[in-house]
Amino acid sequence: MTSHREATEPRLSDYDEKNVGIEQIDGLPAPTTSTRPATPRRHFQVARRFILFSLLTFLALNQFTKLLSGGVSSSDTSFYNDQTEVGGYWRGVATKGLRYAVPRFDTANIGGEHHHDHDRHHHGHEHRHLPGHTSIPPKVAEKIFLDVPNNQSVSEALRRYTSYAHPAGSGWDFVSAVNLKNEWEQALGLRSSGPEEHLYDAGSHESQQRIKGGMDKMGVWIDTYYPVMNKPVHASVTLLTDPPFHAKLREDILPGDEDSQLRDEVPVFHGLSVSGDVSGKYVYAGYGRKQDFDLLQEKGIDFTGKIVLVKYGACFRGLKIKAAQEAGAVGVIIFTDPEEDGESTEENGYKPYPEGPARQPSSVQRGSVQFISKYPGDPSTPGEPAYKNATRLEGGNQPSIPSLPMSYEDVIPLLKALEGKGIHAGDLGKDWVGGLGFHGVDYFVGPSEADLHLVNDVNTRVIPIWNTMAVIPGHITDEVVIFGNHRDAWVLGASDPNSGTASQYEIVRGLGALLKKGWKPLRTIVLASWDAEEYGLIGSTEWAEDFGEWLQENAVVYLNMDSSASGSNFHASASPSLANLLKSAAQQVESSLDSSRSVYSTKYDAGSWEAWQLEKAGSLTGDYDVWAAEKGSGVGPLGSGSDFTPFLQRFGIASSDMGYGGGPKDPVYHYHSIYDSFTWQQKYGDVGFHRHTDAAKVMGLVLLRAADSIILPLNTTQYGQDLAYYLEKVEDIAKDSKLESKIDLSSLSKAIDSVRGASTNLDIERHAALEKLRELLPRPGHLKGSFFGNIHSWCNAEAHKDKALASMQVWDDSKEQVEESALVAPPQLPHLPRLPSPGKVKDIKAVLKEIRGINKKLQYFESGFLSEKGIKDREWYRHKGTAPGLWLGYGATTFPALTEAFTIDHDPALAQKEAEELTDLISKMAQRLSA
Numbered sequence: 001m002t003s004h005r006e007a008t009e010p011r012l013s014d015y016d017e018k019n020v021g022i023e024q025i026d027g028l029p030a031p032t033t034s035t036r037p038a039t040p041r042r043h044f045q046v047a048r049r050f051i052l053f054s055l056l057t058f059l060a061l062n063q064f065t066k067l068l069s070g071g072v073s074s075s076d077t078s079f080y081n082d083q084t085e086v087g088g089y090w091r092g093v094a095t096k097g098l099r100y101a102v103p104r105f106d107t108a109n110i111g112g113e114h115h116h117d118h119d120r121h122h123h124g125h126e127h128r129h130l131p132g133h134t135s136i137p138p139k140v141a142e143k144i145f146l147d148v149p150n151n152q153s154v155s156e157a158l159r160r161y162t163s164y165a166h167p168a169g170s171g172w173d174f175v176s177a178v179n180l181k182n183e184w185e186q187a188l189g190l191r192s193s194g195p196e197e198h199l200y201d202a203g204s205h206e207s208q209q210r211i212k213g214g215m216d217k218m219g220v221w222i223d224t225y226y227p228v229m230n231k232p233v234h235a236s237v238t239l240l241t242d243p244p245f246h247a248k249l250r251e252d253i254l255p256g257d258e259d260s261q262l263r264d265e266v267p268v269f270h271g272l273s274v275s276g277d278v279s280g281k282y283v284y285a286g287y288g289r290k291q292d293f294d295l296l297q298e299k300g301i302d303f304t305g306k307i308v309l310v311k312y313g314a315c316f317r318g319l320k321i322k323a324a325q326e327a328g329a330v331g332v333i334i335f336t337d338p339e340e341d342g343e344s345t346e347e348n349g350y351k352p353y354p355e356g357p358a359r360q361p362s363s364v365q366r367g368s369v370q371f372i373s374k375y376p377g378d379p380s381t382p383g384e385p386a387y388k389n390a391t392r393l394e395g396g397n398q399p400s401i402p403s404l405p406m407s408y409e410d411v412i413p414l415l416k417a418l419e420g421k422g423i424h425a426g427d428l429g430k431d432w433v434g435g436l437g438f439h440g441v442d443y444f445v446g447p448s449e450a451d452l453h454l455v456n457d458v459n460t461r462v463i464p465i466w467n468t469m470a471v472i473p474g475h476i477t478d479e480v481v482i483f484g485n486h487r488d489a490w491v492l493g494a495s496d497p498n499s500g501t502a503s504q505y506e507i508v509r510g511l512g513a514l515l516k517k518g519w520k521p522l523r524t525i526v527l528a529s530w531d532a533e534e535y536g537l538i539g540s541t542e543w544a545e546d547f548g549e550w551l552q553e554n555a556v557v558y559l560n561m562d563s564s565a566s567g568s569n570f571h572a573s574a575s576p577s578l579a580n581l582l583k584s585a586a587q588q589v590e591s592s593l594d595s596s597r598s599v600y601s602t603k604y605d606a607g608s609w610e611a612w613q614l615e616k617a618g619s620l621t622g623d624y625d626v627w628a629a630e631k632g633s634g635v636g637p638l639g640s641g642s643d644f645t646p647f648l649q650r651f652g653i654a655s656s657d658m659g660y661g662g663g664p665k666d667p668v669y670h671y672h673s674i675y676d677s678f679t680w681q682q683k684y685g686d687v688g689f690h691r692h693t694d695a696a697k698v699m700g701l702v703l704l705r706a707a708d709s710i711i712l713p714l715n716t717t718q719y720g721q722d723l724a725y726y727l728e729k730v731e732d733i734a735k736d737s738k739l740e741s742k743i744d745l746s747s748l749s750k751a752i753d754s755v756r757g758a759s760t761n762l763d764i765e766r767h768a769a770l771e772k773l774r775e776l777l778p779r780p781g782h783l784k785g786s787f788f789g790n791i792h793s794w795c796n797a798e799a800h801k802d803k804a805l806a807s808m809q810v811w812d813d814s815k816e817q818v819e820e821s822a823l824v825a826p827p828q829l830p831h832l833p834r835l836p837s838p839g840k841v842k843d844i845k846a847v848l849k850e851i852r853g854i855n856k857k858l859q860y861f862e863s864g865f866l867s868e869k870g871i872k873d874r875e876w877y878r879h880k881g882t883a884p885g886l887w888l889g890y891g892a893t894t895f896p897a898l899t900e901a902f903t904i905d906h907d908p909a910l911a912q913k914e915a916e917e918l919t920d921l922i923s924k925m926a927q928r929l930s931a
């Protein structure tokens with residue numbers, strides 16, 4: 001092979017930067033910009049040389065390809081059609097990295113046979129080769145992408161998605177799934193399909209094949225799952241005084257927000273609540289956390305037969321019901337307390353929505369009361385996909401007592417009726433007193449004198465839901481990047497989730513723009529629009545349970561975006577290995593509200609809830625992931641409350657979540673209310689829709705980098721470091737619970753050290769491999785002033801800028817380490833690489849094999865935390881590194897089983913056992929990294 005090198009290489013290398021001086025001879029200035037007008041004389045000279053060049057190149061390449069097709073017969077080294085495990089890598093590198101070196105390396109050749117092969121197996125769905133599959137190196141792709149998302153388009157998308165109520169399983173929800181399918185088809189350059197086309201029942205051959213055999217087929221489709229859900233029928237709350245007080249349980253129609261007329265489309269109720277008609281005395285139980293019930297029981301409150309009033313906040317709503325039913329209560333009312341609203345309150349002189357940024361008094365927070373920390377998804381099929389004919393169980397993760405949400409307007413008379421009864425809330429702690437003092441409420445625990453009558457009538461049954469899905473095939477089809485957002489809303493969902501759906505649409509448009517230019521990602525991208533997230537992460541969980549094995553084999557990351565904009569603070573949470581990727585993308589995208597600042601720098605623009613809460617109440621009421629944000633990467637761990645949960649916590653796939661949320665200085669966001677409307681977004685949430693766009697840009701960059709970086713942008717060294725913080729946290733907890741002397745965490749500490757050591761070595765390996773690849777890839781020769789440079793700029797006046805960008809350094813994974821750097825360096829002079837010789841191709845493939853090996857280690861790292869047995873009392877959750885806290889629900893608990901052995905079981909022997917399992921898991925992770 002090497003003997004042929006000379007024949008293919010030198011002709012182009014003769015014209016590298018050493019041959020300066022042509023410009024002086026020709027009297028032509030250096031071709032540094034594309035805008036210079038060419039003179040007729042120059043045209044002539046240049047054309048003459050171009051013809052000569054073309055002839056020479058043609059001969060050289062002709063020779064070269066002959067040589068390859070004739071001389072290289074084993075499929076292992078076949079130039080175009082490498083079917084080995086590095087085939088995809090090679091095709092990716094060849095198209096993205098060797099553009100000039102291998103001009104015939106276009107779609108017709110790349111993977112052509114591969115595709116036809118699959119055509120025979122999969123029918124009924126269009127897929128076509130995109131025309132002009134030329135190379136677009138990763139950095140150029142980013143630049144093209146970033147030009148697409150814009151405020152106008154994103155606001156129009158949001159308007160489309162929020163002009164009707166579309167809770168999961170409704171007719172309008174189906175319409176939204178079909179509409180989105182058509183929008184994505186259009187954005188990705190596919191034919192618009194009919195409503196029944198590419199609509200599959202989950203579990204059907206078509207649906208299964210679309211994932212398991214369809215990663216090389218571009219397309220959009222809908223999967224239908226059949227979970228158990230409930231729909232509201234009737235509800236009432238009556239205080240049996242004389243005269244009785246009937247709670248309104250209805251949000252007001254507001255003249256300033258037309259969409260509020262749709263309030264009755266989804267009456268106020270709790271998703272997955274059970275029907276019940278109960279009466280009894282009632283008690284106020286603060287936030288309704290497990291510890292609040294424990295405290296009140298210690299103080300002699302008997303909850304048997306009582307209805308409990310609790311305020312929203314501090315933990316997931318379903319867990320309040322769980323704590324109440326375990327304490328013996330018969331019904332629960334969860335009310336919105338303006339104390340949770342930060343500074344934009346009526347008490348501080350602000351007018352309520354829509355006149356001002358304060359809370360609308362009639363607003364109600366709907367929401368699921370699923371026992372999310374037990375397991376998410378369809379209550380009737382834990383661990384299994386909810387197919388139409390699935391075997392089902394009853395109860396599962398649903399409450400057994402009825403509950404209703406309530407506005408603060410409605411709850412005032414109930415709280416006032418408790419005044420002077422039982423314990424004064426202030427005696428129990430600052431966080432027992434809510435924010436209705438301004439409305440004359442003095443909080444007391446009760447019990448009440450009069451009875452309360454609560455009726456919750458829901459219709460619970462199997463209801464279909466629809467996930468809209470898409471595949472953008474990459475050169476590599478067994479490494480898949482998944483990006484999901486949920487589409488179902490409690491009512492209109494202008495923030496939750498459709499700000500995210502609109503941002504996702506901008507990202508799909510950006511990907512479409514790239515595809516139109518002939519781009520093909522290195523890795524395959526799967527896009528998901530989940531349904532029924534609001535009922536309990538149902539669409540994503542059922543899908544993940546459906547394709548669990550495939551996911552564990554093929555998924556490299558899961559990227560989530562729920563709301564993209566509900567306030568002015570940017571936030572991100574992720575697996576520690578993805579933290580730097582997210583952070584650097586957010587640092588590189590400038591805020592479109594103020595171009596002197598990055599998106600990342602807006603983290604506390606509207607203040608920090610933790611700081612505000614500490615100042616106000618003197619302690620934190622709920623989640624404690626602040627430490628991780630401060631000590632670690634600045635990106636906290638993932639708890640639950642959105643669709644990353646099944647991917648991360650059951651299947652061990654590195655995951656992330658991001659968007660703009662509210663801070664204490666922001667206008668009040670009417671979460672899960674009719675007032676989460678387009679008008680609210682326009683007037684208060686994201687005036688000008690900048691944040692929707694910025695979130696799309698950050699998320700898009702993360703997606704592109706995960707898909708296009710030759711080495712997966714997963715940082716196990718950061719993970720190792722964060723594990724050390726997780727351990728510190730556990731040590732603190734052991735100290736606080738006075739159990740530190742009864743437990744030995746030294747082996748765990750050593751295991752963490754060994755992960756850090758192995759990861760550092762892997763970092764060295766990956767950098768060496770990349771260096772080798774850079775050296776082997778044809779090195780661009782500088783064309784400045786050269787013969788070819790002149791031709792290049794003349795022939796490609798228009799495409800010049802793109803091409804100049806295209807020839808810049810191609811593979812660069814240093815970005816995750818980069819703190820603050822320009823996204824794309826200013827366009828350089830055009831470069832022209834040499835042709836690789838067949839011998840070099842072989843060497844390149846050898847390095848690619850090495851890189852693939854490194855990527856596999858990175859990809860499977862996270863799954864090292866999976867424990868076969870799962871976490872005690874919630875075996876569905878298998879990740880021993882992070883889980884939603886058993887009594888938190890949204891918030892992350894790191895080293896959950898170990899932590900809760902202290903905080904919940906107070907059992908040092910159990911803690912020791914858990915520490916040993918963790919030590920074992922983490923030691924194995926270290927071994928696999930250094931294998």
Ligand SMILES: [Zn+2]
Nearest residue numbers: 496497562563
């Ligand atoms: Zn949501």
